[in-house]
Amino acid sequence: VTAGPGPAAVAAWPDPKALWYLDRAAGLVLLVLLTVAVALGQASVRYGGRPGRDRRLPRFLAVDLHRNAALLGLSLLAVHVGTAVADDFVDITVVDAVLPFGSPYRPVWLSAGTLALDLLVAVAVTTALRRRLGPAGWRVVHRSGLAAWALAVGHGLGTGSDIRRPWVLALVFGCVAVVGAATVLRLQSAPGLSRGLRAAACLLVLTAPLVTAGWLRAGPLQADWGHPAGTPAPAGGHR
Numbered sequence: 001v002t003a004g005p006g007p008a009a010v011a012a013w014p015d016p017k018a019l020w021y022l023d024r025a026a027g028l029v030l031l032v033l034l035t036v037a038v039a040l041g042q043a044s045v046r047y048g049g050r051p052g053r054d055r056r057l058p059r060f061l062a063v064d065l066h067r068n069a070a071l072l073g074l075s076l077l078a079v080h081v082g083t084a085v086a087d088d089f090v091d092i093t094v095v096d097a098v099l100p101f102g103s104p105y106r107p108v109w110l111s112a113g114t115l116a117l118d119l120l121v122a123v124a125v126t127t128a129l130r131r132r133l134g135p136a137g138w139r140v141v142h143r144s145g146l147a148a149w150a151l152a153v154g155h156g157l158g159t160g161s162d163i164r165r166p167w168v169l170a171l172v173f174g175c176v177a178v179v180g181a182a183t184v185l186r187l188q189s190a191p192g193l194s195r196g197l198r199a200a201a202c203l204l205v206l207t208a209p210l211v212t213a214g215w216l217r218a219g220p221l222q223a224d225w226g227h228p229a230g231t232p233a234p235a236g237g238h239r
């Protein structure tokens with residue numbers, strides 16, 4: 001017979017770090033959902049079955065899964081922000097979640113997440129108002145979803161406490177590979193771009209993961225990254 005948890009363990013429940021763990025888990029799942037939404041959005045331009053175009057991507061992927069992954073991502077973003085604000089290990093307010101550079105906690109990397117949130121809200125609002133805006137205005141804002149995704153990756157790598165775990169690193173680079181491939185494919189069907197510009201953009205997309213890997217080695221993968229990232233003293237042991 002195994003003994004149950006002792007009185008000390010029972011007294012320590014719920015774990016005071018539960019919100020913090022939930023926040024980090026929500027961040028990772030959120031990144032995967034955003035990746036699915038962004039990659040399918042890009043693929044749907046080329047393969048999404050617009051009249052007279054290639055229809056290799058079925059509608060449930062091109063439209064339904066794209067939209068549902070984005071909506072689920074927004075709901076999870078609320079959980080991610082809510083738990084970050086409610087958790088008292090770090091000093092982050094609701095205002096810091098929408099206005100960059102307010103929180104003292106890893107300000108540059110947290111602000112990348114804040115800007116990603118602002119862009120995603122703009123994408124969601126303009127999609128809801130799409131009929132009033134017209135396709136041209138909607139498209140301009142909708143394309144910033146890719147920038148939001150890139151900012152979110154920078155945020156996750158720069159501030160994430162789990163980034164030194166191999167499976168987390170593999171997950172993030174998996175997301176980068178999926179969106180990178182979708183972006184290269186998307187660039188092939190960008191009519192306004194000259195061949196030279198298209199090749200330069202593809203080169204940029206392909207070299208970005210290498211540059212990121214170099215930066216990770218010199219920065220976030222180092223044991224003392226919390227200090228240069230801007231971790232205030234009370235939260236120092238939290239990573």
Ligand code: HEM
Binds near residue numbers: 031097116117152
């Ligand atoms: C689209 C927007 C966002 C995405 C995709 C995202 C994603 C992530 C990811 C992947 C992580 C790393 C989790 C880990 O290492 O286990 C993370 C960490 C975190 N994010 Fe976000 N995030 C976003 C926006 C925000 C915003 C607006 C806030 C502001 C409240 C925020 C606060 C945090 C905090 C406090 C952490 C934990 C930092 C740490 O581990 O020290 N995120 N996020």
